[in-house]
Amino acid sequence: MSRVGKAPIQLPKGVSVDIDGSTVAVKGPKGALTRTLHPDMAIAIEDGVLRVTRPSDSRQHRSLHGLTRALLNNMVTGVSAGYTRVLQIEGVGYRAELDGKNLVLYVGYSHPVRFAPERDIAFAVEERGRRVIISGTDKEFLGEVAARVRKTRPPEPYKGKGIRYDNEVVRRKAGKTGKV
Numbered sequence: 001m002s003r004v005g006k007a008p009i010q011l012p013k014g015v016s017v018d019i020d021g022s023t024v025a026v027k028g029p030k031g032a033l034t035r036t037l038h039p040d041m042a043i044a045i046e047d048g049v050l051r052v053t054r055p056s057d058s059r060q061h062r063s064l065h066g067l068t069r070a071l072l073n074n075m076v077t078g079v080s081a082g083y084t085r086v087l088q089i090e091g092v093g094y095r096a097e098l099d100g101k102n103l104v105l106y107v108g109y110s111h112p113v114r115f116a117p118e119r120d121i122a123f124a125v126e127e128r129g130r131r132v133i134i135s136g137t138d139k140e141f142l143g144e145v146a147a148r149v150r151k152t153r154p155p156e157p158y159k160g161k162g163i164r165y166d167n168e169v170v171r172r173k174a175g176k177t178g179k180v
Contacts, residue, residue: 005065009050009073012080017050019043024072028079031120031137035075041068050076078137085146087132091161094153095129103132107153107163121145132163 011017015028022039025032037043041064042053052069054061077083089096094107103115103123117123119141124133132149136142146165155162155170164170 003066005052005054005062005069007069009069009076011045011048011050011076015076015080017045017076019045024075026072026075026079028076030079030082033075033079033138035071037068037071038064040064043068043072074139078139082135082137083139083142084133084135085142086166087134087146087149088164088166089130089132089162090155090164091153091159094161094163096125096132097129098123098125103149105149105152105163108161109153113152115145115149118145131166 012028015026018025018027022041023034023036024043025034040055040061042055044051044053050072052065052072054065089105089107091108094105096103096105098104099114101117101123103117103125105113105115107113115123119136120138121134121136121142124135125131126133134142134146134149136145150163150165153162155164155168157171157173158175160170160172
């Protein structure tokens with residue numbers, strides 16, 4: 001048995017799950033998410049607990065078992081607590097600000113770079129424009145948006161300037177002269 005797949009998912013208060021064949025809709029205080037999962041996986045709700053079962057022990061069903069359970073757990077966590085990604089901005093003159101709900105980055109280009117919030121994504125800026133907090137309910141889409149923002153100016157290895165994830169470690173290189 002898959003250790004991830006056989007773990008039950010506790011439904012927090014205020015979260016409801018509707019199962020229609022292989023399509024699952026989860027609603028909660030932060031929003032609603034819908035996803036179509038693999039039709040071979042059986043999803044059942046019993047006493048406020050979601051369980052995923054697989055039809056056989058084949059290699060494909062074993063791998064889908066854990067994946068399906070993880071996707072469902074991410075949906076339940078997203079609509080109940082939500083997810084956040086934190087980005088740090090390093091560099092002289094590099095900063096971020098909010099223009100309404102839009103994120104505006106000044107990261108060394110001749111023009112500011114703008115990001116409009118899509119779907120349920122929200123931006124926040126802290127520490128005088130050096131820290132950007134991106135929040136939302138869909139973990140997968142939140143990661144894509146954070147990656148797009150980071151891609152604007154990824155951290156460079158010589159001075160460490162750029163946009164990095166909060167927990168990211170950038171390996172620094174010595175320059176031509178060997179200074180650090």
